[in-house]
Amino acid sequence: MSHTYDFVVAANRLPVDRVTGEDGNEEWRRSPGGLVTAMDAVMRGRDGAWVGWAGDPGEAPAPFDDAGMHLHPVPLSEQEIADYYEGHSNDTLWPVYHDVIITPTFKRSWRGAYRAVNKRFAQACADVAAEGATVWVHDYQLQLVPEMLRELRPDLRIGWFNHIPFPAVELFAQLPGREEILEGLLGADFLGFQRTEDAGNFLRAVRQYLDLDVTGDVVDLGDRAVRATAVPISIDTEGLRAVLDTDEVQARAREIREQLGNPDKILLGVDRLDYTKGIRHRLKAFGELLADGQLDPTKHKLIQVATPSRERVKAYMDLRDQVELTVGRINGDFSRIGATALTYMHQSFDRAEMAAMFAAADVMLVTPLRDGMNLVAKEYVTCCPADGALVLSEFTGAATELGEAYMCNPHDLTGLKQVIMKAITAPSDDREQRMSALRSTVSTATVQEWAKHYLAALQAAPARPEDEVGS
Numbered sequence: 475m476s477h478t479y480d481f482v483v484a485a486n487r488l489p490v491d492r493v494t495g496e497d498g499n500e501e502w503r504r505s506p507g508g509l510v511t512a513m514d515a516v517m518r519g520r521d522g523a524w525v526g527w528a529g530d531p532g533e534a535p536a537p538f539d540d541a542g543m544h545l546h547p548v549p550l551s552e553q554e555i556a557d558y559y560e561g562h563s564n565d566t567l568w569p570v571y572h573d574v575i576i577t578p579t580f581k582r583s584w585r586g587a588y589r590a591v592n593k594r595f596a597q598a599c600a601d602v603a604a605e606g607a608t609v610w611v612h613d614y615q616l617q618l619v620p621e622m623l624r625e626l627r628p629d630l631r632i633g634w635f636n637h638i639p640f641p642a643v644e645l646f647a648q649l650p651g652r653e654e655i656l657e658g659l660l661g662a663d664f665l666g667f668q669r670t671e672d673a674g675n676f677l678r679a680v681r682q683y684l685d686l687d688v689t690g691d692v693v694d695l696g697d698r699a700v701r702a703t704a705v706p707i708s709i710d711t712e713g714l715r716a717v718l719d720t721d722e723v724q725a726r727a728r729e730i731r732e733q734l735g736n737p738d739k740i741l742l743g744v745d746r747l748d749y750t751k752g753i754r755h756r757l758k759a760f761g762e763l764l765a766d767g768q769l770d771p772t773k774h775k776l777i778q779v780a781t782p783s784r785e786r787v788k789a790y791m792d793l794r795d796q797v798e799l800t801v802g803r804i805n806g807d808f809s810r811i812g813a814t815a816l817t818y819m820h821q822s823f824d825r826a827e828m829a830a831m832f833a834a835a836d837v838m839l840v841t842p843l844r845d846g847m848n849l850v851a852k853e854y855v856t857c858c859p860a861d862g863a864l865v866l867s868e869f870t871g872a873a874t875e876l877g878e879a880y881m882c883n884p885h886d887l888t889g890l891k892q893v894i895m896k897a898i899t900a901p902s903d904d905r906e907q908r909m910s911a912l913r914s915t916v917s918t919a920t921v922q923e924w925a926k927h928y929l930a931a932l933q934a935a936p937a938r939p940e941d942e943v944g945s
């Protein structure tokens with residue numbers, strides 16, 4: 475029998491990308507995300523495996539060891555990428571879970587593919603997990619895995635974490651197959667959410683559609699119980715600070731200011747190009763502030779980084795067109811030769827360049843219409859000047875913890891403009907006081923603490939009756 479593992483992570487993607495090295499050979503490079511860093515801390519000293527898609531269609535590469543863990547690729551065909559990933563995950567579940575900002579697409583064939591891929595993930599977890607192992611399943615792409623896995627392997631301790639919001643029952647109600655999703659999740663022992671409100675929405679849906687008893691945050695299934703509660707994710711504060719504190723990044727931050735002509739204020743937006751992030755609302759507010767004369771294009775510069783994302787999904791293509799049209803209009807109206815009002819970049823950057831941008835920015839604009847957490851807000855707090863100002867949407871998970879930010883409702887354009895002006899014009903001691911409070915929150919609640927806290931809650935989740943009898 476092949477080797478099995480005591481700790482297994484299952485996520486849509488493996489934590490590595492296949493790249494072509496300088497010598498022309500293909501190699502695996504660790505992806506930079508926070509989840510990978512968090513798992514580093516928990517994988518250390520454990521016998522750990524990661525189950526996920528390797529990123530290319532067709533046959534999966536053979537399992538291999540890399541980045542200090544066993545990597546177990548799950549194959550996805552071209553059709554499954556279209557139906558399970560781009561379709562059901564990103565064009566049905568994503569909009570429903572983000573307040574139906576755009577109209578979700580419901581397709582029966584997508585649901586079939588979602589079920590089939592979830593089954594494959596469950597089987598892969600069952601194959602690599604040792605007797606009594608802990609399996610941590612991630613996110614909305616894999617909501618059926620907990621139940622499917624429990625059926626295959628009742629001996630496992632199973633957790634699931636939702637990186638995105640869980641919608642209000644009135645919106646969740648629209649989802650064809652809503653009972654199947656709830657039952658899928660209840661296969662876990664413990665369910666983690668970004669906010670107490672998200673866990674509450676899930677528990678209300680369980681009560682309403684499965685007619686189960688819920689006491690506090692525990693669902694009673696008769697033969698066992700499932701706990702659903704908030705465990706807010708964070709960032710690798712220390713790792714990011716180490717990048718920030720290099721001479722190169724400090725020099726680069728100064729260079730960015732110079733390249734923009736040493737303006738009075740640099741405003742910054744950093745998001746995946748996603749309709750949930752409120753990029754259009756933010757640009758409209760900036761454009762109006764320039765038109766009103768409240769901002770001066772020679773003194774106030776906006777950098778907007780929009781990371782390419784889900785480029786084969788129609789809603790994302792449309793958003794890109796709208797954003798780029800607005801950027802063009804603003805620059806057409808307000809730029810001068812050698813002085814662009816708005817610098818727009820549809821590109822990915824390494825962590826050093828991101829840290830330098832955060833360090834150069836006086837005001838960070840985080841204005842999503844809905845966001846599970848928003849790590850960019852926490853990254854800015856970690857890297858910004860001592861009197862940096864964070865404008866933060868109430869509709870982010872981060873708003874729960876980062877109450878000292880300049881809070882905004884991005885749907886209220888007049889209000890959003892006022893909050894941006896408040897952040898720009900506030901006395902420096904007001905900005906410093908707020909930022910120092912924000913920093914102390916972000917420096918203690920790190921992604922490593924999040925993972926530890928999650929796993930402790932998973933182990934402590936209500937035991938199965940036979941465990942109690944046996945012990």
Ligand code: ADQ
Pocket residue numbers: 508637638707744745746779780781821822823824828845846847848849850851853
């Ligand atoms: P995302 O929607 O991707 O994550 P976010 O939390 O902001 O949103 O994380 C994005 C990450 O990508 C940040 O670490 C950011 O620095 C990085 N990034 C963004 N643009 C980049 C660029 N151009 N180049 C390089 N890096 C870039 C989902 C949920 C969130 C939740 C996270 C974690 O939607 O709500 O906070 O998962 O749970």
